[in-house]
Amino acid sequence: MQTRQIIFKERPKGMPDDSTFNFETTELPELKDGQVLLKATWFSVDPYMRGKMSDAKSYTEPFEVGKPLNGGAIAKVEKSRSKNFKEGDTVFGMLDWAEHQVADDKNLRKIDPDLAPPSYNLGILGMPGLTAYFGLMKVGEPKEGDTVVISGAAGAVGSVVGQIAKIQGCRVVGIAGSDEKIDMLTNEFGFDAGINYKATDDIKKDLKEACPDGIDVYFDNVGGEISDAVTMQLNDFARVSLCGQIALYNATSMPTGPRIQPILLTRRVKMQGFIISDFQNEFGDGIKKIASWLQQGKLKYEETVVEGFDNIPKAFLGLFSGENKGKMVVKV
Template sequence: MTTMEQIILTKRPQGAPTLENFEFRKTNIPEPSHKEVLVETHYVSVDPYMRGRMEDTKSYVEPFKLNEVLNGGVVGKVIESNSDLFNEGDFVIGHLGWQEYSVAKENELRKVDENIAPLSSYLGVLGMPGLTAYFGMREIGKPQKGETVLVSGAAGAVGMIAGQIAKLQGAKVIGIAGSDKKIDYLINKAGFDHAINYKTTKDINQSLLELCPEGIDVYFDNVGGPISEAVYPLLNTFARIPQCGAISSYNKQEDDIGPRIHTYLIKSRVLIQGFIVGDYAPKFQEASQELGRMLQDGQLIYEETVTDGFKKIPEAFLGLFKGENLGKQLIRVKR
């Protein structure tokens, strides 16, 4: 085989992305040069932050370019190597294209070991989502024994790990998610103390009051919007907010305008800090080892929603904004 398929961003979305924003194209499989390897794609990660990269606006990461291959986290197998660091048959992780094969420079990849953990986990609990949860909760949230921790988007890849990390610190942990299946998972498997289905609760404000009678000390925020607006009045003195995401607004075409929060922040002396996982790059190895230890010791569990087939990548991405995934959303391209 000499050709492969790749996925191109053909136009920028207006509001929620649709399949019309993507195009499948065939091209020749590239050949690696000196200190490069050819990687066969096995797993592709799709993540909410990619929606922001589809806009041509200034952000912490460059936007996707029109008529070029989209990219993200990929685990794959080295099938040709011109590098002394990698051999044919090695499994690697890197930031690669949405395509069946990629050429990568040796310094753009690192080896992963399927004997230590499943390959897919390196894109989830042992990858960017797990590290995001770890640093957001440990470095910003800093939950203490007996405190109340609230996690929005709690059944996602980041939220479920963040909540479990807080629980290991001795906190009372409450999650917010969007289906009864997710609520059941959070309470009966992930060990959350309580969880709220924001789609079926009659009054999110009242639900929070009932479950957080002593207020909220840490709010790990993945969603923003009306849910967060219900949280601010309940923040305790010196509460901490790791601001991880704001998925409620990612597809809005109009300005995302809500109540003024300054009074709450001042009154309770609240720390709210936006962050991205790359801020903590010097500590990645240490955190990865700690997450691996917690996983091996049975202190962490995780869930994956795995969709099969390269052609399904755009659909799986769009499903993120409909809440279709439980845990990490992945596409298995090669078994």
């Protein structure tokens, strides 16, 4: 059986583009014991994948040039030589960007499509939701009455962080890149205020107006000039949860910004980077908590759905121009 797959053609310098990817047809191997044949139904595209396109030392292995890219995906079992999965099962796994593939059963997790839409396992019930939960609760340590600021607030992680902060009794301010996204944050997700960083003439002034009592928790998805502005308004004993730096992922040289160490020192600020796998032993508890809030109507969820296997690269590139509201997923 043949299938199409998306190959990592070359390591990008700066912003990836269509030349980063190549579509190829390949022959699938015969099934062995403990393996299944999968037909992909949903793919996740995420900012962390840009880091895997570099061969610099990181917390995860880089993509291999000439091999298929991979990431979180949902698939149907079409054939099985596994004791754990049968034909028709819906599964989650870190899968190649391919229409069909053979996978070992030990790398898959069965999901129940009747409990929630399958794509939710790529978002609020998956890595982004868990990143929001642990990054805020374990690193940000919000307390009732705190002011919490989130950059990249309209994305898959940021939109959930803000809602969880509201559940904790915090004032929540989101920074995003369009008036439409700010409207979504304040009117749909319950944020107290929002700042369109692309429209403001003075983000420092807007932050002071939105955060009259200063900033106690900053959930940083973006980095760059936005984070420089937020840092200047951190309160004593503030906490900064470093989740992402998407503003810098495509930089071709190391930018120089404000020297923030004096602020961290004199205001006794805690700034901590984290990777979601740091909390993998607690994933079960996190999923239960998030699912409970969903069932109670305390959490809302937004997806941007791109149709078609051929459009996976386009969806990925769209992350860097802010084309997504909430989680970006591709429906095959």
